[in-house]
Amino acid sequence: MWFNQKIKPEDVKLKNTKFLRSNGIDVIEHLPYLDTPNFRDPEQIAKRMMVQLAIFQLHLEAPNRIIKKWIEDNELSDFLTSGEMKYLQSDYQDLPEQDQIDIYWYVEAIWTFAWIGGLHNKLTFNTGVEDSLASMTPKIEKNEPAESFIKKFKLRSRLEIFEMLDKFYRAHWFARNNDLTGKESDKVDLDIIMERREALEYTCYNEYEWDSISLDT
Template sequence: MNMEELKNKNTQYLSSIGIDVPEDLPQIESLNEVEPRTAQDIAGRLSALAYVIGLGFGARGEDLLEQLNKYNLMPYVSGYERELLSQDIIGEQDKIDMSWLAECAQALAWCIGLVDLDHFKHCDDDLAQKIPFKSNPEEFIQESQLRPIAEIQEQSDLLYRLHWYVRNCGLTGQECELSEEVISERRRAIDWAYGVEKDWDAVPMDT
């Protein structure tokens, strides 16, 4: 399936469930324009997020850093997150941002076949139980397997169009059953996995 066909497929699917997006929205990057992550990259990042998310729920950065270093997960922590982990006190907005990383975790877990993705729902209640925590993640990382890249590509395209939709709803005052935070965080994770941008903190969120 070429990128125009993928765009049309997702546009028609969204229309069938009552979500109308412009047909002239751009195509996303094709496979020859990106560098997709390996299953090990994704599983490592997911394992690190299990700790980083704690910043959003009152955990001390010092304690989280100890665990991340113990299990050799620091290479999977973003620059922004490293800064927050090293601070004694973090701001309320940063805490909120870190708590929303749970939706990134849901998307990354989907990429390696651990969960389903329903963008009308928040992350699974039992998501944390599927990720190593305070235990060695080495086997989890090494044995993880990636979904077919075509599925990740399709999800990247779908989330781009959903992100446009939820932002447009906010701008026009339309009622929207989707959460912009859920959509944007999952888009960030999927686009990172698809290889749109190497730096997690720099994944473009334009619509």
């Protein structure tokens, strides 16, 4: 694709390594550069975001029958993973604790997709989702349809998205290494980084399915 010609992963690695180190996030030199991206189209990304927005409502105590109907009415069923289908088959309080935790963390992916779509400019390694997110998305509790949001969803610069993924990949190594060695840094939050990186990986690599994305460092 034409936009891939403008993205040089080796150069992005060098630029981000320098940037991160200058901001107190140390990364190793031999951490490889990422593969050349093959971006998903905006409609696919917006639909994945809408599915996750809907599933997250379960954490907010929305009845699963209402969420399931909203997904069906907005023709999003094909974007459900097998795990998400399982979430909708049981009441939220009856789901295993780990499933409930996974659903809670969906909000980080939704926030990241909103950044990818240019809806905000506050994607960090260490600060949580802002309340403004609610104003950026359809209000499922009011049964607002997803169609308009999906049609209007546009990607910010692909180079900017790829550079952000590369930053999160390298910051992920730093956060994980701190976790393994018992070190602490207020510049990174491992859980936040992992969830946001997953959404960036999904966007940049069309060949990855949501439930099979590797977060290796």
